[in-house]
Amino acid sequence: MFSRVLVFVLYCVVCIASERQHVCIHGQREEELTLGVRLSPESDHAAKREATDPRPIRFRPYFDDTVTSNSDSNQREMIQEVVPAVLSFFSTVVSVPPTPSPVLLDRSCSGGGYYVPEGGSTVRRCVDQCVSTTCGGIVTIPDDHLKRCVQCNNTSPQSLQCSPGVPSTDGAGVADTDYILYISALPCVEGPTLAFAAACQMESQLDRPIAGYINFCPNNLGETTRDYLFQVAKHELFHALGFSYSLMALWRDSSGDRRTPSDQQIPNTVTTVNYATWDTFSGPKEHTVTVLRTEAVLREGRGSLWLQ
Ligand SMILES: [Zn+2]
Numbered sequence: 001m002f003s004r005v006l007v008f009v010l011y012c013v014v015c016i017a018s019e020r021q022h023v024c025i026h027g028q029r030e031e032e033l034t035l036g037v038r039l040s041p042e043s044d045h046a047a048k049r050e051a052t053d054p055r056p057i058r059f060r061p062y063f064d065d066t067v068t069s070n071s072d073s074n075q076r077e078m079i080q081e082v083v084p085a086v087l088s089f090f091s092t093v094v095s096v097p098p099t100p101s102p103v104l105l106d107r108s109c110s111g112g113g114y115y116v117p118e119g120g121s122t123v124r125r126c127v128d129q130c131v132s133t134t135c136g137g138i139v140t141i142p143d144d145h146l147k148r149c150v151q152c153n154n155t156s157p158q159s160l161q162c163s164p165g166v167p168s169t170d171g172a173g174v175a176d177t178d179y180i181l182y183i184s185a186l187p188c189v190e191g192p193t194l195a196f197a198a199a200c201q202m203e204s205q206l207d208r209p210i211a212g213y214i215n216f217c218p219n220n221l222g223e224t225t226r227d228y229l230f231q232v233a234k235h236e237l238f239h240a241l242g243f244s245y246s247l248m249a250l251w252r253d254s255s256g257d258r259r260t261p262s263d264q265q266i267p268n269t270v271t272t273v274n275y276a277t278w279d280t281f282s283g284p285k286e287h288t289v290t291v292l293r294t295e296a297v298l299r300e301g302r303g304s305l306w307l308q
Contacts, residue, residue, distance in 0.1 A: 102173025
């Protein structure tokens with residue numbers, strides 16, 4: 001996935017950093033992420049989908065109620081303008097293998113614990129209760145986007161007493177979509193952050209994010225211009241699409257195979273480079289950075305005027 005995108009991510013980091021206003025949180029917390037979401041019962045047994053036939057990614061934005069309740073009319077208008085513009089940009093540079101329709105997401109479990117039955121299951125069995133939030137509780141997802149779920153009410157594993165959660169049927173799902181982006185506006189407590197984002201759910205066959213969120217920080221937006229918020233949202237959407245250090249171990253190659261045999265080692269995906277004279281506002285200094293080194297990045301880089 002994403003030969004052109006990998007180059008854009010480097011550009012994007014540079015352009016955001018140069019403004020020196022927005023501080024990105026960058027990290028992907030483990031509790032935000034649901035791995036192994038099965039897109040349909042048929043996909044359990046289907047051969048690995050061809051990763052070599054990507055199509056332009058189809059986004060479905062979903063604005064959370066907090067965008068209306070927590071932001072003023074100017075902020076709301078700006079968010080509602082910026083998000084479609086950013087998604088439109090990404091759909092011209094990101095291609096993915098089409099996602100089987102409709103997309104249905106997994107419910108989270110209170111306390112995070114769930115049982116994985118032998119042979120797997122498309123229905124999640126929570127140790128305690130099923131809930132309709134995801135991404136560590138940041139986003140509340142409409143029932144219509146969610147699969148049903150079974151809850152085992154913290155009963156002993158030796159005598160499990162499980163019952164269907166509510167509702168007890170799957171939602172209709174989201175048709176003709178590769179990625180659902182939830183947009184929220186919860187106040188932020190960390191520094192001058194204007195927005196933060198993460199991937200939330202990864203499908204089981206290629207470990208590709210199929211849902212994520214961007215949260216805009218209404219208490220920090222202040223006099224932010226539309227153009228600047230566009231750049232911030234663009235940067236954050238990269239994170240929502242899985243461009244975070246902790247997810248790089250899950251990246252696949254162009255054949256759909258894991259790039260690394262272990263989820264602890266990612267030497268063929270990133271490397272560290274030490275710059276003796278890294279330009280800063282206070283003058284050059286020594287600086288070590290972590291950079292992408294996938295085949296696509298190296299190929300694009302070698303063809304770039306920057307490096308010739
Ligand atoms: Zn970032």
